Every structure is written in structure tokens, then in C-alpha cells.
Amino acid sequence: MGRQRIVMALAGAGAVAVVGAALLLPGGQGSQAAEAAPREPVPGDPLTGAEIARAGDIASATSRAHMAAGRVNLLYVERDDGKDAEERRRADAYLYDYATDRLIVRTVDLGRGTIVKESVTRGVQPPPSKAEEVRAAELLLADPAYGGGVREAYARAAGRQLRSVADLGLRGLIFTPGQEGGARRCAAHRCVRLFVRLPGSTWLDTSRIVVDLSAKKIYTLEW
Amino acid sequence: MFLRLALSCAMLTGGLGAAQTAPAAQASHAMPAARVSAAPAARTPQDTAVAQASQGTAVAQAVRAPAAPCSAPYRIDRTLPNGARWQLCWEMRNIEGLTLTKVVYTPKGNRPVSVLRSAALAQIHVPYDSGSPRYHDIGALGSTAIPLLAADCPGGERREQSVCVTTRARGHAYLKSGYEEPSVSAQGSDLVVFAAFQVGWYTYLAEWAFSDDGAITPRVGATGSLAGSTTTAGHGWPIGVGSATFEESHSHNVFWRLDFDIQGKSGDVVEQYDFSGSRTAKRKLKRTTFTREAKALNRRTRWWRVVDRGVRNADGHPVSWELNNSDSSQYRGPAGEAFTRADVYVTGYRSCERLASVNPAPRCAGSVDRYVNGERLTDPVLWVNVGYHHVPRDEDADPMPTHWQGFRVTPRDVTAKNPH
Numbered sequence: 001m002g003r004q005r006i007v008m009a010l011a012g013a014g015a016v017a018v019v020g021a022a023l024l025l026p027g028g029q030g031s032q033a034a035e036a037a038p039r040e041p042v043p044g045d046p047l048t049g050a051e052i053a054r055a056g057d058i059a060s061a062t063s064r065a066h067m068a069a070g071r072v073n074l075l076y077v078e079r080d081d082g083k084d085a086e087e088r089r090r091a092d093a094y095l096y097d098y099a100t101d102r103l104i105v106r107t108v109d110l111g112r113g114t115i116v117k118e119s120v121t122r123g124v125q126p127p128p129s130k131a132e133e134v135r136a137a138e139l140l141l142a143d144p145a146y147g148g149g150v151r152e153a154y155a156r157a158a159g160r161q162l163r164s165v166a167d168l169g170l171r172g173l174i175f176t177p178g179q180e181g182g183a184r185r186c187a188a189h190r191c192v193r194l195f196v197r198l199p200g201s202t203w204l205d206t207s208r209i210v211v212d213l214s215a216k217k218i219y220t221l222e223w
Numbered sequence: 224m225f226l227r228l229a230l231s232c233a234m235l236t237g238g239l240g241a242a243q244t245a246p247a248a249q250a251s252h253a254m255p256a257a258r259v260s261a262a263p264a265a266r267t268p269q270d271t272a273v274a275q276a277s278q279g280t281a282v283a284q285a286v287r288a289p290a291a292p293c294s295a296p297y298r299i300d301r302t303l304p305n306g307a308r309w310q311l312c313w314e315m316r317n318i319e320g321l322t323l324t325k326v327v328y329t330p331k332g333n334r335p336v337s338v339l340r341s342a343a344l345a346q347i348h349v350p351y352d353s354g355s356p357r358y359h360d361i362g363a364l365g366s367t368a369i370p371l372l373a374a375d376c377p378g379g380e381r382r383e384q385s386v387c388v389t390t391r392a393r394g395h396a397y398l399k400s401g402y403e404e405p406s407v408s409a410q411g412s413d414l415v416v417f418a419a420f421q422v423g424w425y426t427y428l429a430e431w432a433f434s435d436d437g438a439i440t441p442r443v444g445a446t447g448s449l450a451g452s453t454t455t456a457g458h459g460w461p462i463g464v465g466s467a468t469f470e471e472s473h474s475h476n477v478f479w480r481l482d483f484d485i486q487g488k489s490g491d492v493v494e495q496y497d498f499s500g501s502r503t504a505k506r507k508l509k510r511t512t513f514t515r516e517a518k519a520l521n522r523r524t525r526w527w528r529v530v531d532r533g534v535r536n537a538d539g540h541p542v543s544w545e546l547n548n549s550d551s552s553q554y555r556g557p558a559g560e561a562f563t564r565a566d567v568y569v570t571g572y573r574s575c576e577r578l579a580s581v582n583p584a585p586r587c588a589g590s591v592d593r594y595v596n597g598e599r600l601t602d603p604v605l606w607v608n609v610g611y612h613h614v615p616r617d618e619d620a621d622p623m624p625t626h627w628q629g630f631r632v633t634p635r636d637v638t639a640k641n642p643h
Contacts, residue, residue, distance in 0.1 A: 044293035046314045078317045082574035105585050119585040126583035127362035173362045178559045180355045195423035203424055207356045223355035
């Protein structure tokens with residue numbers, strides 16, 4: 001491997017505390033799920049928490065073995081807002097198979113409780129899920145080159161040792177190689193670029209780090 | 224492998240069918256829109272009236288009020304002080320974040336007109352001036368919504384913590400001096416719906432203003448913190464002490480997706496307007512009707528409108544909404560980023576075409592430039608690309624002041640007169 005020079009800069013940013021708290025909210029689909037008391041949703045309402053759970057269950061039924069093995073993940077469930085199905089409650093469940101690098105989108109008709117459409121494709125990467133952000137951070141921490149640096153930066157910012165990735169504020173964006181050099185395998189794999197926030201409203205400069213969730217590898221962009 | 228971990232804490236881095244029951248001539252000032260009699264049936268639940276515009280009369284049918292398209296927490300129904308009313312639904316979608324649907328405008332003294340079926344952000348593309356990094360900031364935007372404090376929603380109400388619905392002054396709606404009588408004037412106001420999202424260092428404010436004159440102003444504000452990436456003098460600006468480190472300049476290319484459905488999805492047509500005559504005394508209006516999907520570029524006097532010739536105001540003019548995109552820095556990226564190479568895209572509605580780039584749907588094109596593939600337009604969707612080039616300055620030191628970018632959508636002939 002060539003000589004790589006990585007700079008992890010700590011950005012000293014004084015954002016308000018509530019923002020930090022927001023970043024540390026637990027995963028799941030709280031923002032999308034209706035949080036009010038249970039009621040019968042009308043067609044234009046967001047999916048309720050119960051509908052998200054049910055759609056996820058129905059969509060996952062044929063993938064349970066792969067899911068248990070960690071090969072397939074249910075990313076999230078999104079309301080089907082298509083004009084042709086306006087009066088129906090339908091949900092799109094996004095699943096990803098890391099072994100074959102296939103995106104599987106199953107559309108569940110919540111009224112009938114059945115899958116009414118399935119699309120399987122390669123080369124399309126929907127945004128990372130909360131669980132994927134955590135997985136990417138775990139891979140980063142386990143990386144012999146970067147893990148120590150992240151722990152060290154955390155200790156310096158927090159004044160205590162990092163216990164787990166739950167201590168880190170995480171946001172992930174899909175990385176696809178295009179104008180930026182390196183990480184060519186991400187053309188086919190599911191790759192994530194992480195933003196890592198530390199206590200004290202500081203961020204690690206992780207802009208050159210790409211986490212390949214398919215290959216479970218870390219790449220460093222060269223620019 | 225050599226790993227250098229530089230921890231620098233420098234300054235920033237370190238541091239709506241409106242119909243009237245009276246003949247048009249009797250109407251005083253608020254001329255409503257009506258579906259012409261050619262329409263055999265109402266196109267939307269709200270489309271309750273049929274008018275015989277050619278005879279200058281309009282006949283209203285007594286129809287029951289339609290059911291609300293969404294439940295209370297997601298329903299916004301606000302009558303502004305001048306009597307204008309906006310009704311819409313919101314949803315915090317997992318990918319696009321704040322999404323507004325079923326937007327209906329009711330000018331004072333008029334019947335409702337449905338305007339937008341859906342409107343949301345479609346991408347925030349952030350390329351840095353040195354060439355890298357290049358982010359597509361719409362990830363799972365809904366999950367990055369920031370819980371708002373009461374102070375973040377002045378005079379308004381917070382919905383499920385992260386959406387603010389409020390009313391805001393917009394200055395003079397009009398002011399006309401009197402001849403012998405006193406002047407007449409009024410202060411305008413906006414219904415404002417917004418949410419904030421934390422994407423990396425940046426906080427993005429996604430705001431929609433619905434004015435009491437029927438205008439819609441979508442804009443995005445970027446605040447939070449600068450990324451803290453340093454570069455050479457040619458690609459940045461020194462914002463720390465001295466001139467040793469240069470904070471990197473970058474663009475925010477914000478895309479919006481607007482599905483206009485003026486009184487339902489049928490009959491909507493997109494037109495482009497230009498005014499010929501450079502260094503000449505006369506100027507001439509030129510209208511280009513987009514019959515097929517199109518990519519359009521900004522020009523100083525160019526504008527577009529979505530018009531439905533089946534929906535007319537009391538003057539018999541077709542109802543439309545005009546789109547102006549005059550404040551863009553017009554970033555044009557390399558060949559691999561062809562989605563940056565036009566300012567307005569008009570595409571035929573397809574439910575899978577959701578984002579302007581890195582589109583998340585299977586069996587669908589990946590970016591908006593590829594959605595434009597010659598299809599004949601029957602139900603047009605508009606994509607608006609507004610760029611902002613941010614050259615950092617000392618004042619951007621934390622927290623970074625909000626910089627805004629957006630565009631204007633204004634009613635054109637929705638009412639026959641100012642419905643003030």
C-alpha cells in the first residue's frame with residue numbers, strides 16, 4: 001500500500017447543545033412515524049409506527065434467514081406516495097443484500113397485508129439507514145489504521161474513553177465513485193461516507209474515508 | 224501506511240377551481256378561477272364548479288365539502304390576515320425530509336384552487352472548489368430533522384417536534400397614495416412551514432413561504448458550521464488568524480421537485496417566456512410551449528409558467544403559476560454531473576423519479592438530466608436548480624450565519640384582479 005497521508009482535523013464548532021442531542025437520538029424511524037396517539041390514518045397521512053412495523057414484517061418474511069445471518073438488512077420503510085395508488089395505504093420496504101449487492105424494494109399493500117410489487121436491482125443505492133451508520137462506525141473503529149485515531153480524538157474531546165459507537169454522533173451519505181478518485185469497488189458495493197461528531201460540537205474530518213459495507217473494508221480517497 | 228492525525232482547533236475549522244355565482248361583470252374585485260364547461264366532470268374533489276366562461280357567466284354546483292386529505296397533526300389550514308387561505312399536508316419523509324402535499328390556495332372572496340400535488344427538496348449537491356470532496360447531501364434527510372425549540376418557531380406551532388408552522392410579516396403588500404382621500408396600504412404576511420436538518424457540519428433550514436398574495440417562496444438556508452476543510456489560496460479564503468490556512472470555497476446546488484397539479488393533474492402545460500430585443504427600442508414576447516420533456520437554462524428576463532387552459536379566472540384567462548429562478552450562481556459541473564447543467568427541468572410525472580441525483584429508486588433513471596428523454600408531457604413535474612457559491616469569510620466563524628438560496632413561484636391570472 002502506498003504512503004497515505006490522512007488528516008483528521010477536529011473542527012471546533014460551537015453549535016447549540018440541542019443539535020448535539022438530536023444527533024444522538026436513537027435509530028429507528030421516529031421522524032417518519034406518526035407519534036400521536038393511535039388513530040386510523042387517512043390516505044395522505046405518514047405511515048404510523050405500527051404500519052411501518054407491519055410493512056417491515058411482511059416485506060422481510062422471505063428474507064429472514066439472510067437477515068439473521070447479517071447478509072440482508074431492512075433499511076427502512078417509506079410511504080408509497082405514487083399518484084396511481086393515492087387512495088391506498090402502501091409502503092415501500094427497502095432491503096439490501098450485501099452478498100450480491102442487490103437492492104430489493106418490496107411494496108406492501110397495508111390494506112391487504114400482501115406484497116404487491118417487488119423490484120430488484122444493482123447499482124442503485126438508497127441512503128444509509130441508521131443501523132448502517134452504526135455498522136460503518138464499527139468498521140471504522142475496528143480498522144487498525146483509523147480506529148485508534150478516532151478513539152484518541154474522542155478521548156481528547158470528551159475527556160473520557162470511548163465506550164461504543166453509541167457515544168458518537170453519526171450521519172452517513174452514500175459514496176459512489178465518480179468525480180472523486182479511489183474506492184472504485186464502490187461502483188458496485190454499498191459504500192458510506194460518515195460524518196462523526198464528538199462531544200463539544202466537534203467533528204472528525206472523515207471526508208476522505210469511505211466504508212465499504214459490502215466488503216467490510218475501509219478505503220481512503222486520494223485527493 | 225503512514226497515518227498522521229492532526230487535531231487542529233483553529234478558529235472555525237479549528238475554527239387551488241374557484242367559481243363565482245355572479246356574472247363576472249358584477250364581481251367587485253375578487254375574480255375567481257373556474258373550470259371551463261369543456262370539462263365534463265370535476266377533476267379533483269375540490270373542483271366543484273363548472274363555469275360557462277364563453278358566455279361570461281359562471282354556474283356553481285352545490286357540492287359537499289371534500290374530506291381532508293390528511294389528519295390533524297399533518298394538516299395545515301391557515302387563513303392569513305388579508306383573508307387568503309392556504310391548505311396543505313406535510314410529511315417528514317425518510318429520504319426527502321419535509322414534503323408538502325395537496326397544496327390548495329383560496330384567494331380572499333374566491334373558491335379554492337389546487338396548486339401543488341407534492342413539493343420537496345430533491346438534492347443538495349455540494350462540490351468543493353478543489354474538486355473534492357463532492358457531497359450529495361440528501362441522505363435519509365427525515366432522520367436528520369432537528370427537534371425545534373419554541374424560540375425556533377416564533378409565533379407558531381411545532382408539529383411533532385421538528386416542523387414549524389407560523390405566520391410572518393412580509394412588508395408592504397401595497398401602498399397607493401390618495402388623491403384627496405388618505406392613502407391605501409396593507410401589510411402582507413406569509414404562512415411559513417419549515418424544518419431544520421443536520422447533515423454533517425451543516426444545518427440546513429428547508430423553508431416554504433406561502434404568501435397572502437398567492438406566491439410561494441421555497442428556500443434553503445445553510446448554517447451550523449463550515450466543514451473546516453483547508454485548501455490552497457486558489458480554492459479558498461483565509462479565515463483563521465493570519466493567512467496560513469484557507470477555508471475551502473464550495474457550492475450548494477439545491478434542487479427542488481415541484482409537482483404542479485392545477486385543479487388536478489390533467490391540462491397542465493409548461494411554457495417558457497423570453498423577450499427578444501437586445502440593444503433595440505422594442506422588445507417582443509416569445510412563448511415556447513414544452514410539449515416534450517425539457518431542460519432549460521436561466522436568462523435574465525426568462526421565466527416559465529405552469530398553465531391549465533381548462534381552468535379560467537373571471538376574465539376568462541387561464542390560471543397559471545409563474546416560476547422565476549433569477550438568483551442562482553448557475554454551477555455547471557463536469558460531464559459526470561450532467562444534472563448540474565440546466566437550471567429548470569420539466570419531466571413527465573413518474574413516481575420513481577424522486578431525487579435530482581443519486582435517485583434511490585430501482586428501475587428508474589439515476590438523475591434528473593436522464594429523466595428528460597423525449598417523453599410527451601401530460602402531467603409535468605418541475606425541477607428547479609438553484610446554486611450558491613460560498614466563499615468563506617471571517618464572519619462565518621461559528622456558528623455560521625445562515626446563507627439563503629431559493630426561487631419564486633407567483634400566481635399569474637389566478638384571480639382577475641388583486642384579491643387583496
